[in-house]
Amino acid sequence: MTPYENLVSELTLLPSRTQRLNRARESIQVMLVLHLKESGWFKQAAFVGGTALRLAHGLERFSENLDFLALQPKNLDEIKCGEMLARTVTGLGKDGFSVHFKKLKTTTAVWKTFLVVQDLLHKLDPAFQLSETLQIKLEIDTNPPSIETEL
DSSP: OOHHHHHHHHHTTSSSHHHHHHHHHHHHHHHHHHHHHHTTGGGTEEEEHHHHHHHHHOOSOOOSEEEEEESSGGGOOHHHHHHHHHHHHHHHHHTTOOEEEOOOBOSSSEEEEEEEEOSHHHHHOTTSOTTOOEEEEEEEESSOOOOOOOO
16 A cells, blocks of 8 residues: 555544544645655755644644745755755655645745645545645745754
């Protein structure tokens, strides 16, 4: 079974729609972070914010988005960022997910995009329309304050 099939099997056992949705979002966030790592993303950006605190340090706080700070903003451009996001989509596709990123918005210092996961919600609960998607927001601060990072 693919990771996608395993996730659907595991989540359909949860008793409530809310639990399935929350666990699905959290599981996708974890898989997204792993595939971003494989794409070389963390050579370019530090993982910060609520989701980073929860995943890396066990903080009991749920955050809906993934926040990053560019480590060397002058070396990060739309093309490089797009290539890493494309490799992430390829990795998630190999895991059985039907996903894509919305167009990266770079009009401000904080670049934004959404990972769109298709058909998962309907598989978890037929009450969701087939067209409904689960979306994970990514924000990349390309003009962050100077920071020290822990690898």
